[in-house]
Amino acid sequence: MAEWINTLLQGVLLGGLYALFAAGLSLSFGVMRMINIAHGDMIVFAGYAAIFTAEHLGLPPALTLLLVAPALAVLGYLAQRLVFNRTLGDDVLRPLLLTFGLSIVIQNALQEMFSADVRGLDIGPLATANFQLGGDVAIGVLPLLVMATAVATLAALQWLFRQTRAGRAFRATSDDAGTAQLMGVNRQHVYALAMAIASAVVAVAGVFLVMRTTISPSDGPARLLYSFEAVIIGGLGSLWGTLLGGTILGVAQAVGAKLNPGWGVLSGHLAFLLVLMFRPQGLMPKTRDR
Amino acid sequence: MKRLLETRSLTAGYGDFQALYGIDFHVDDGEAVAIIGANGAGKTTFLRTLAGQLRATGGQLRFADENIAAWHGHRMAEAGIALVPEGRRLFPSLSVEENLLMGAYTRRPGPWTLASVFELFPVLCEFRRRPATELSGGQQQMVAMGRALMSNPRLLLCDEISLGLAPLVVREIYRTLSQIRGKGLSVVLVEQDIGQAMKAADRVVCFQEGRVSLEGAPGTLSREQISQAYFGV
Numbered sequence: 001m002a003e004w005i006n007t008l009l010q011g012v013l014l015g016g017l018y019a020l021f022a023a024g025l026s027l028s029f030g031v032m033r034m035i036n037i038a039h040g041d042m043i044v045f046a047g048y049a050a051i052f053t054a055e056h057l058g059l060p061p062a063l064t065l066l067l068v069a070p071a072l073a074v075l076g077y078l079a080q081r082l083v084f085n086r087t088l089g090d091d092v093l094r095p096l097l098l099t100f101g102l103s104i105v106i107q108n109a110l111q112e113m114f115s116a117d118v119r120g121l122d123i124g125p126l127a128t129a130n131f132q133l134g135g136d137v138a139i140g141v142l143p144l145l146v147m148a149t150a151v152a153t154l155a156a157l158q159w160l161f162r163q164t165r166a167g168r169a170f171r172a173t174s175d176d177a178g179t180a181q182l183m184g185v186n187r188q189h190v191y192a193l194a195m196a197i198a199s200a201v202v203a204v205a206g207v208f209l210v211m212r213t214t215i216s217p218s219d220g221p222a223r224l225l226y227s228f229e230a231v232i233i234g235g236l237g238s239l240w241g242t243l244l245g246g247t248i249l250g251v252a253q254a255v256g257a258k259l260n261p262g263w264g265v266l267s268g269h270l271a272f273l274l275v276l277m278f279r280p281q282g283l284m285p286k287t288r289d290r
Numbered sequence: 291m292k293r294l295l296e297t298r299s300l301t302a303g304y305g306d307f308q309a310l311y312g313i314d315f316h317v318d319d320g321e322a323v324a325i326i327g328a329n330g331a332g333k334t335t336f337l338r339t340l341a342g343q344l345r346a347t348g349g350q351l352r353f354a355d356e357n358i359a360a361w362h363g364h365r366m367a368e369a370g371i372a373l374v375p376e377g378r379r380l381f382p383s384l385s386v387e388e389n390l391l392m393g394a395y396t397r398r399p400g401p402w403t404l405a406s407v408f409e410l411f412p413v414l415c416e417f418r419r420r421p422a423t424e425l426s427g428g429q430q431q432m433v434a435m436g437r438a439l440m441s442n443p444r445l446l447l448c449d450e451i452s453l454g455l456a457p458l459v460v461r462e463i464y465r466t467l468s469q470i471r472g473k474g475l476s477v478v479l480v481e482q483d484i485g486q487a488m489k490a491a492d493r494v495v496c497f498q499e500g501r502v503s504l505e506g507a508p509g510t511l512s513r514e515q516i517s518q519a520y521f522g523v
Contacts, residue, residue, distance in 0.1 A: 165391075165395070168384065168388055168391060168392055168395075169392070169395060171381065171383050171384060171388075172381045172383075172384060172392050174383070175381040175382055175383050175384070176379060176381060178343060178379075179375060179379040179381070180381075180392070181342070181343065181363045181364050181367075182341055182342075182343065182363075182367060182372070182373050182375065182379075183367055183392045183393055183395045183396070183437070183441065184364050184365075184367030184368050184395045184396035184441065185364055185392075185395055186362070186364040187364075
């Protein structure tokens with residue numbers, strides 16, 4: 001019994017990481033209607049950036065975020081402003097092709113710089129620290145920290161979208177970019193700003209990823225898949241939906257792995273397919289057709 | 291009176307299709323000009339060009355003594371040009387209040403704020419938290435006008451603001467428009483309803499197939515002149 005409770009708890013908390021994966025993807029789709037195939041590779045890139053700064057600057061693992069997040073935000077802004085924006089338009093294929101290419105570029109660049117070896121970030125005793133809840137039930141401190149960060153990040157994004165001038169501009173541009181421009185919104189800048197924020201969230205996801213587990217340069221596509229699944233399960237365009245989607249995915253994977261060590265990833269995909277079959281719009285859909 | 295907006299030989303179009311063939315047009319400070327003309331005469335294209343949604347392909351476009359023809363679209367709003375677009379184009383994911391606040395995105399100072407727009411259209415205050423596209427047609431038109439006013443424009447462009455509305459609502463909208471003009475802003479109206487256009491404007495300009503076919507003060511134009519300019523027969 002305690003074993004199953006532990007499995008469920010681990011699954012739920014893993015959902016926090018997946019929600020972080022998914023939030024950035026959801027954001028760039030929500031504002032730009034752009035699907036970023038390189039999203040998973042950006043997460044892995046952020047992970048390597050954390051490893052790099054930790055090793056070369058001797059920063060404690062969690063503090064690498066203070067460098068990695070702003071750096072990725074700047075990179076995201078520039079990439080959107082200088083490159084991605086040029087592909088946006090009626091043809092949905094162009095941004096797909098561009099980010100697909102970028103995905104390959106990032107994977108190969110990472111292999112060139114860090115070799116194909118599996119790498120991680122040594123976080124010391126935090127890796128195994130946990131709270132004992134009695135009766136053999138325990139919660140890992142790091143997974144709990146990741147979940148808390150995910151909730152805080154989503155709450156901050158929600159606040160940004162609902163309560164601020166920039167958030168209104170994001171939503172208005174997503175609804176109708178041409179009319180938003182009539183209001184004085186520079187869509188090139190707004191898109192770049194949205195990508196900067198998405199990239200900062202990607203940085204958070206990447207740093208926690210290498211704190212929890214090890215990565216290799218070719219891990220991006222799998223992270224992209226988990227992000228997609230969390231977004232679709234939760235419902236396109238809904239921020240809290242990504243948390244729900246991530247949690248369902250995490251629980252499905254944990255339960256599957258518990259039944260048979262080889263079934264973890266598979267049962268996550270099955271949960272995703274089940275949602276697609278019975279509720280293709282996701283559990284908490286927000287996005288409007290246009 | 292001072293020139294606020296002036297175009298000379300302005301041309302514009304969509305891709306290979308040319309819609310405007312050399313428009314000479316002007317609006318003075320505080321003036322209201324109505325543009326009339328048949329469907330496809332280029333009225334909406336002209337307003338979209340003035341508002342920066344469409345780039346002019348030739349000619350001059352001057353606003354407040356600056357040549358703005360090559361400006362990026364979003365700068366037109368910053369300069370003080372606001373368009374109430376055809377079909378209203380409210381933001382469906384935003385509430386009434388948020389739609390109005392989007393109008394104030396440029397933060398241009400002036401008399402128009404949420405409070406003064408709600409004073410002008412009290413019914414909007416009541417529905418301020420509702421999604422804008424859930425309102426009735428007339429109320430949505432009020433949101434669209436209020437949103438344009440929130441930018442404290444010097445020039446208000448209105449594209450078919452009476453389209454699809456009940457006659458009573460149209461009268462109400464036009465009564466408000468004359469109230470708005472009292473605050474010293476210039477207006478360009480595109481209107482299918484010639485009678486309404488004649489009443490609301492100081493000057494009428496008729497478009498026909500992308501060219502100006504007639505121009506004059508409402509009192510000085512005869513029915514024959516107008517139908518000649520309108521239909522080209």
